[in-house]
Amino acid sequence: MRSHQLEEETLDLSRGELLAGLYLNSREWVHRRVDSITLEQDGTTRRNISFDVEIPAGMKVSGSKNRCIVPLGLIEKGALQRVSTSDPAGHPMPVLTKSQNSLLAVELLLSVIPVSWYDDATGDNQIRAVLSQITSAPGPGGTEEEDEVVRSHAKQSLQEWFNSRPNREDPIISADYETTCQMILSFLDHFLLAVQIKDEFVGTRCVLKFVYERDLEIGRSRRFVADIVIHLPDAGFAQSQHVEFTTPLGLKVPVMAVLTDGEIIMDLSESDRRTAHVAFQAKGRTSQGSVLVEMNPISPGILHFTAFALTAVTLLTFLGLLEKLDLINLVGKTFRIPSQAVSLVLIGPALFLSWMSRAPEHEAIAVLLRPLRTTLLLCTCTLFLFATAAAVPLERFVWEIVWVLACIGTLSALTTFGIYIWEPVKNRVIMYWKGLASR
Structure with a gap:
C-alpha cells in the first residue's frame, strides 16, 4: 500500500465542494457496500469492505498524476493493522497520509457549512482552526471521561464560533446548525476514508476494496453471554448495505441483528452455520447503525463435552452423598480409604488443567467459552476434592468440610451451565419479538 502526494497540499475550497458533493450524494454513485468481518483462528479480526461504485465523470476530484480522489465514507480512528487496498484491476490503490x-x-x-454563516475573514479563519483540530484529533483512546472531555471541548468551540455569527438568530440557520454540528463532530472519532484510483475507472461501474485488521468491541453487560458489537457510522453511505460475519471453526452464529433508524433487521438460524448475512437499506444518507452478533459453540464440540462432564460429576456427587448417608451401599466392605488406587483419579484433573492452559485465542472466543470452561473447572475441582478425600487420611471434621465443598462445587457448576444455556434462548426470544414489534 502506497501513499501518493497530492498535486496541491494547500486548502482548496473548489476541491472541497466536489468532495462534499460526492460524500453527501454517495447513494447516487455507491450502489452497494459489503462489510465482511472474519474472526481468524490466530486471534485477529479481519474486516473486508467492498464498494460497488460508478463515479460520475462530472464530479471527478483530481488527485496525484492521472488519478482522482474517491471518498469512501468514515472509518473509526485508531491504529489499523495489515491494511491493503485493491482497485478494479486488482492493483493496490494509493491512500492518503494523515x-x-x-x-x-x-x-x-467547509463546503458543507452554508455560505450565509460567514461574515468576515476572522470568522472564516476561526472555523478553519476548529475544523482542523477536530479532523486531526487522535480519536478515542483514553477513558470514557477523557473522551467525553475532548468531545465537549470540540462542541464548545463550534458553539462559540456559531454564537459569534451575526445571523445566528435566523430560524433557518439555527435549525441547520444541529445537523451540521453533528456531521462535523462525527470526524472527531472517525477519519475520511479516501483513496486514489486511476482516471480510466471514472464513469464506469467497478468494485473497490479496503481490507484491514482491527479489534472489535465485545459486550460485557451480561455475565454469561459475549456479544460482538460492530458500529456502522455510515450505514446510509450506499444504496444497499450488506454485513457478513464469519466465526472460526467450532462456533456458530445463531443470531445477527442490525439496528438502524429505530428498526431491527435480523438473521436467525438454528443450524451450525459459521456465516451470517444481513442486507438492508438505510432511510437516509446520515443514518448510523450497529450490528449485534451472538455466537455459540456448535453442538458436537465443547458444549457436549461440558454437558457430559457435568452429568458425570453430578451423578458421582449424588451417588456419593447417598452412600455417605447410608441410603445405598455401592462400595464393598473390603475397600478401605485412603487407597493408593484412587490417586490415579488425579491424572484426569492434571490433564484437563494442561488443556486449559493452551495457546491464546481470539478474545471474543475466550469470553464466549468462559462459562463452559468455568463449568469444567468446577467439575475438576470437585473431582480433585473427591480424590483428595479418598487418598489422604483426613480428620473427621476435615472430611465433612471436603464433602460440603464438593457439593457446593457441583451445584455451582450446574448453576453456571444452566444460566449459560438459558441466556441465549431468552435473548433470542426477546430480539424476535422486538423485530415483530418494529414491523
Whole structure:
C-alpha cells in the first residue's frame, strides 16, 4: 500500500465542494457496500469492505498524476493493522497520509457549512482552526471521561464560533446548525476514508476494496453471554448495505441483528452455520447503525463435552452423598480409604488443567467459552476434592468440610451451565419479538 502526494497540499475550497458533493450524494454513485468481518483462528479480526461504485465523470476530484480522489465514507480512528487496498484491476490503490486526509476533511466540511454563516475573514479563519483540530484529533483512546472531555471541548468551540455569527438568530440557520454540528463532530472519532484510483475507472461501474485488521468491541453487560458489537457510522453511505460475519471453526452464529433508524433487521438460524448475512437499506444518507452478533459453540464440540462432564460429576456427587448417608451401599466392605488406587483419579484433573492452559485465542472466543470452561473447572475441582478425600487420611471434621465443598462445587457448576444455556434462548426470544414489534 502506497501513499501518493497530492498535486496541491494547500486548502482548496473548489476541491472541497466536489468532495462534499460526492460524500453527501454517495447513494447516487455507491450502489452497494459489503462489510465482511472474519474472526481468524490466530486471534485477529479481519474486516473486508467492498464498494460497488460508478463515479460520475462530472464530479471527478483530481488527485496525484492521472488519478482522482474517491471518498469512501468514515472509518473509526485508531491504529489499523495489515491494511491493503485493491482497485478494479486488482492493483493496490494509493491512500492518503494523515495530514492529507485531515486537509481533505477540512475542505469537505467547509463546503458543507452554508455560505450565509460567514461574515468576515476572522470568522472564516476561526472555523478553519476548529475544523482542523477536530479532523486531526487522535480519536478515542483514553477513558470514557477523557473522551467525553475532548468531545465537549470540540462542541464548545463550534458553539462559540456559531454564537459569534451575526445571523445566528435566523430560524433557518439555527435549525441547520444541529445537523451540521453533528456531521462535523462525527470526524472527531472517525477519519475520511479516501483513496486514489486511476482516471480510466471514472464513469464506469467497478468494485473497490479496503481490507484491514482491527479489534472489535465485545459486550460485557451480561455475565454469561459475549456479544460482538460492530458500529456502522455510515450505514446510509450506499444504496444497499450488506454485513457478513464469519466465526472460526467450532462456533456458530445463531443470531445477527442490525439496528438502524429505530428498526431491527435480523438473521436467525438454528443450524451450525459459521456465516451470517444481513442486507438492508438505510432511510437516509446520515443514518448510523450497529450490528449485534451472538455466537455459540456448535453442538458436537465443547458444549457436549461440558454437558457430559457435568452429568458425570453430578451423578458421582449424588451417588456419593447417598452412600455417605447410608441410603445405598455401592462400595464393598473390603475397600478401605485412603487407597493408593484412587490417586490415579488425579491424572484426569492434571490433564484437563494442561488443556486449559493452551495457546491464546481470539478474545471474543475466550469470553464466549468462559462459562463452559468455568463449568469444567468446577467439575475438576470437585473431582480433585473427591480424590483428595479418598487418598489422604483426613480428620473427621476435615472430611465433612471436603464433602460440603464438593457439593457446593457441583451445584455451582450446574448453576453456571444452566444460566449459560438459558441466556441465549431468552435473548433470542426477546430480539424476535422486538423485530415483530418494529414491523
